[in-house]
Amino acid sequence: MEVSVIGGGPIGMIAARALLDDGHQVRLFDPSINKPTMSLALAESTLLLLERTGVDLEAGEDLTEILVNEKGLPGSILLQAAECGYPRFGRVICSQALESAVARHVSDNVEPTAVETIHARSARANPRVQLATSEEVNPDLVILADGGRSHLTEMLGLTAHYRPFGRSAILGRIRVSAPKKGRAYERFVGTGPLALLPIEPDIYGFVWSLSPTHAEQFQRSSTALIEALRDAMPDELGSIELATDPLVIPLIERWIDQPYRPGIVLIGNGAQTIHPVAGQGLNLALRGVMQITAELKHSDPDTAIRRAFANWKPNRDKTRLASSSLEALFDRDLLPRKILTSLGMAAADQSPWLKTKIAEAGMGIVS
Ligand SMILES: Cc1cc2nc3c(=O)[nH]c(=O)nc-3n(C[C@H](O)[C@H](O)[C@H](O)COP(=O)(O)OP(=O)(O)OC[C@H]3O[C@@H](n4cnc5c(N)ncnc54)[C@H](O)[C@@H]3O)c2cc1C
Structure with missing residues (x-):
């Protein structure tokens, strides 16, 4: 299957790595290389996912x-x-050490360009993304991992709820x-x-x-x-x-109730940004990524996304509640x-x- 990943933060990178590992053709678009450095507590489930995709974490x-x-x-x-x-x-682990460990396996698939427009799948055509280079891409599935940092969510008609x-x-x-x-x-x-x-x-x-x-x-x-x-x-x-x-x-909590459209799924901070007190943002997102990659092994993209989201939703809701209630x-x-x-x-x-x-x-x- 052809997959376009928009955004090369930790979530987009790891999702791209997991999809490549499953034999999909992946292109990842991200123009930026400067990211803030932070200490991330990676849960055992995240480490297992990284290990399974061949990413070695020696640092930390x-x-x-x-x-x-x-x-x-x-x-x-x-x-x-x-x-x-x-x-x-x-x-x-330091976020930069994590990103460079994952990037070692994905760098050939990364293209340093922004995505400017995005359209969901229609009855007759695949989803469409337009790059800043003017190229149009029509993959089977688009994974939007832009951290909520671009206008692409709004372009899809999805509403993010904000709670400072x-x-x-x-x-x-x-x-x-x-x-x-x-x-x-x-x-x-x-x-x-x-x-x-x-x-x-x-x-x-x-x-x-x-x-x-x-x-x-x-x-x-x-x-x-x-x-x-x-x-x-x-x-x-x-x-x-x-x-x-x-x-x-x-x-700020940023939350999209149902973060998908035909042929497109939002993952990572772009789908949900939760309170960092319990150190769960990245771990939660990757639990969702694991569900998506597992479902893609035996379903078409839209069925896979719907099923993955239904399986993951209870964990998503509980993690949100636990993270905001702690404070x-x-x-x-x-x-x-x-x-x-x-x-x-x-x-x-x-x-x-x-x-x-x-x-x-x-x-x-x-x-
Ligand atoms: C203080 C703090 C501490 C945290 N601690 C933990 C922790 O201990 N454990 C944990 O699990 N989580 C933790 N988190 C949460 C974790 O940092 C986030 O979940 C994670 O960084 C989100 O990554 P992301 O890839 O979704 O988004 P981002 O890192 O924001 O990446 C998005 C990428 O998309 C790119 N992009 C944007 N628009 C476009 C476009 N139009 N075209 C192409 N590319 C685009 C950007 O350049 C960027 O590189 C913490 C968060 C904070 C704030």
Whole structure:
């Protein structure tokens, strides 16, 4: 089957790789090469997909423990992969290392040009895409993975619903003096959730969801940022210093209820952009890609897309809800709420069954 992939971010690249592996003819269009760098926690299901398509990830660190707690409160949940019966929960990797590992297998199929127009399949003709070079392409299937960064969604008559969270993420890297191998932290601080991901032996990637004013203030003053991080971080990591300049990204949920048209499917951030607090955006999108590639093995494109979406939708809805509720759950700085969440975490920590379920949901092993 001939497939055009629009967009060479991580999702478009990985989808192209998986389709090439299944014997499809793939052309990928993307004019841009400069992407922001971030630390990504890849779930076990994502790693399996990459392994199956021959992509080796040597960079990064395996994730074997996740400590969830709220600053200043006693209750916490410590998820340990070994206790849940797995060697690891996933792996933390730099987005650029991921993209270059995937690009090694796809680069011959990448064309550095933008797509300007797009039309769905009609009764008589395949979907149509028009490139900036004026060439028109009529593949059997178009995969739109533009990150929601172009006008192509609107051109298809699809409506994206936007929900600003009223928060910004500040992200970057820190070097710590007492690293805990393989341990990530999800820490709820009065100002917003802070995720710390081990990416090199003594380096952690951080993503901190804050009010836009706080985030901008910390981006302007590295002294203020490092002081706030010292105050928010768990003591066990020792002293810290900034390892990169921080980046600020406004947090907005972007959601398309039914992200397909005849002959065209939207994947990745272009179909859904969710809150990053649980580190699930890329993992969720790839669970959808896996459904699409599996269905394409025995169905025509439109049937495959419809079936894949129906299979994946419950997981999509749950992941959206879980990601946006986490921040809301810890948002209120009220004592009764704090006592309840602290007791809840202490109780959950005593239940190996519940901890395994939480971990498996994050790993993409159950829906
Ligand atoms: C702070 C933060 C932390 C995150 N952490 C995690 C995590 O730990 N784990 C996780 O799973 N997810 C995480 N995510 C989510 C993850 O980063 C996204 O899901 C992922 O980057 C989306 O990739 P994409 O390929 O869909 O889009 P993008 O990376 O935006 O790529 C879209 C591409 O399309 C191209 N394009 C646009 N228009 C056109 C056009 N007209 N023609 C051709 N090409 C075009 C662009 O040039 C671009 O390269 C995080 C997100 C944020 C913001």
